[in-house]
Amino acid sequence: MRETSIRRTVFWAPLSLFVLLVITSLISPDAFLTVATRLNDWILDIFSNGFTIAAFAFVLTCLWAALSPLGKVKIGGKNATPLLSRWNWMAITLTTTIAIGILFWATAEPIYHLYNPGGLPIEPNSPEAAEFSMVSLYMHWSFTPYAIYTVPSLTFAICYYNLKTPFSLSAPIAALIGRPAPKIGADAIDCLALLALLFGLSASLGAGILTISGGIDRLTSLVSGPVLTGCVALAIVGAFFLSSASGLHKGIRVLSDINTRMFLALMVFALIAGPTWEILSLGGRSFVEYIKEFVPRSLTLAPFDNDPWLKSWTVFNFANWMAWAPLAALFLGKISRGYTVREYILVNLVLPALFSVIWMTIFGGLALNIELGSPNLLNNILERLGPERILYGVLDYLPFATALAGFVVVISFLSYVTAADSSLDVISNLTTKDDAVSDRPAQAEKRAKPRKTDLALKLIWALVVGFAAWIMTTLSGIEGVKMLSNLGGLPALFILIMFNVTLLILGTVKLKDVKI
Numbered sequence: 001m002r003e004t005s006i007r008r009t010v011f012w013a014p015l016s017l018f019v020l021l022v023i024t025s026l027i028s029p030d031a032f033l034t035v036a037t038r039l040n041d042w043i044l045d046i047f048s049n050g051f052t053i054a055a056f057a058f059v060l061t062c063l064w065a066a067l068s069p070l071g072k073v074k075i076g077g078k079n080a081t082p083l084l085s086r087w088n089w090m091a092i093t094l095t096t097t098i099a100i101g102i103l104f105w106a107t108a109e110p111i112y113h114l115y116n117p118g119g120l121p122i123e124p125n126s127p128e129a130a131e132f133s134m135v136s137l138y139m140h141w142s143f144t145p146y147a148i149y150t151v152p153s154l155t156f157a158i159c160y161y162n163l164k165t166p167f168s169l170s171a172p173i174a175a176l177i178g179r180p181a182p183k184i185g186a187d188a189i190d191c192l193a194l195l196a197l198l199f200g201l202s203a204s205l206g207a208g209i210l211t212i213s214g215g216i217d218r219l220t221s222l223v224s225g226p227v228l229t230g231c232v233a234l235a236i237v238g239a240f241f242l243s244s245a246s247g248l249h250k251g252i253r254v255l256s257d258i259n260t261r262m263f264l265a266l267m268v269f270a271l272i273a274g275p276t277w278e279i280l281s282l283g284g285r286s287f288v289e290y291i292k293e294f295v296p297r298s299l300t301l302a303p304f305d306n307d308p309w310l311k312s313w314t315v316f317n318f319a320n321w322m323a324w325a326p327l328a329a330l331f332l333g334k335i336s337r338g339y340t341v342r343e344y345i346l347v348n349l350v351l352p353a354l355f356s357v358i359w360m361t362i363f364g365g366l367a368l369n370i371e372l373g374s375p376n377l378l379n380n381i382l383e384r385l386g387p388e389r390i391l392y393g394v395l396d397y398l399p400f401a402t403a404l405a406g407f408v409v410v411i412s413f414l415s416y417v418t419a420a421d422s423s424l425d426v427i428s429n430l431t432t433k434d435d436a437v438s439d440r441p442a443q444a445e446k447r448a449k450p451r452k453t454d455l456a457l458k459l460i461w462a463l464v465v466g467f468a469a470w471i472m473t474t475l476s477g478i479e480g481v482k483m484l485s486n487l488g489g490l491p492a493l494f495i496l497i498m499f500n501v502t503l504l505i506l507g508t509v510k511l512k513d514v515k516i
Helices: 008-027 029-067 086-098 101-115 127-141 143-162 171-177 183-219 226-246 248-273 276-298 307-334 341-373 377-385 387-395 401-430 442-446 452-476 479-487 489-506
Strands: none
Touching: 008 029, 008 183, 008 452, 029 143, 029 276, 029 307, 029 341, 029 479, 029 489, 086 248, 086 307, 086 341, 086 401, 101 127, 101 183, 101 341, 101 377, 101 387, 101 401, 127 143, 127 276, 127 307, 127 341, 143 171, 143 307, 143 341, 143 489, 171 183, 171 489, 183 226, 183 307, 183 387, 183 401, 183 452, 183 479, 183 489, 226 248, 226 401, 226 452, 248 276, 248 341, 248 401, 276 341, 307 401, 307 479, 307 489, 341 377, 341 387, 377 387, 387 401, 401 452, 479 489
């Protein structure tokens, strides 16, 4: 087999623009953040209804796909064998989509909502505000977000394995028009999605650096600063490069297994050691309200149509999930061979969403109970130190707080490494020309060593993302990168709608009748 060659446009265009924007943010961070914020506000003002309606449509599409005859279709064909066991498949899906976000948003986001309950006539820091906070957590972190991931990844899996389309986000175009998409169109779609992912990776790595360095600062005599954050960034970058270079069945599989078990252990301990009844009671009441409010919240009907809060939270979150979804779809679709569409929806939507509901119930409920009992305790931490430090404040109310803080540092490290591992794999595949051929056959899985070009590309992307995250966190702040990662939600919105239409069409015709 010939050596891999690089898709020059898909490699150089996103890389050059990304580096240019990072340098710009370094030279003039205030101006950079101002422009990024204005662009983000404009997108949310103009397309807010588009984001929410599309997200709701993705939920309905997943339900339809599971119940329709399409649900019986096996990804890869009748004789396809699974790449992964069900447990490993679920663990990889869970950890590569959760990343590091839930470790601090589960405790930080409800504190925001507790004092600003969406413009509703609810008294701040009250039991009613606590329920509003929990329902908002479920809305932003469970079934709808995972539907945003499931629709494009399922569509890509069917196109790639069953219809033999190239390894590109142009796969649904090829399925719709019956022939490979024009090169310029395929390259443009892949470039936009890759640029959005680069900013997303940098933003989440920046949050990971702050979380881990803050934990080290707390546990040791080391002071959080440029040197410590640089060492943390280097350690994370080295770990996810080595993991990704070792392949799916070594690095990603092993790390995701360990990461999932640690998540479960922390979750169980927090539930037992914390105010168990209060957590479960608040979670139970809130989940019932979530079910009642799902449709009006999804479609932003009254009274859930408060523009400032809605755009700052619900629309912003959906747009951010959409920014990540196209590239995540390539990885999630690629590892799904050998399972049916119904099994795919179970593992990629239902199970991770339920896990997220339980996680948010426990840690969001714990944070809210602490704040209701001691008003402004966690809110002061949030305002002074940022959302990444709230979790450590919550852990102080549990037994073995110092040991738990160390445990969280390890989980934070593994969480980002696991998620970045999969993203690095997709970026490498997307920027090379022959992955559509080499990654499909079973013998490709048995390659003894990764190809030199793959390793070189992964090293380049790992160093670029790591350096950008370190620069932004130590010199100019991470807010600009967060805004830019969210800007990718606009082009992603149209890409995902295209995937959704393709899936609906594939579900109404026989796959063998679709010619590529």
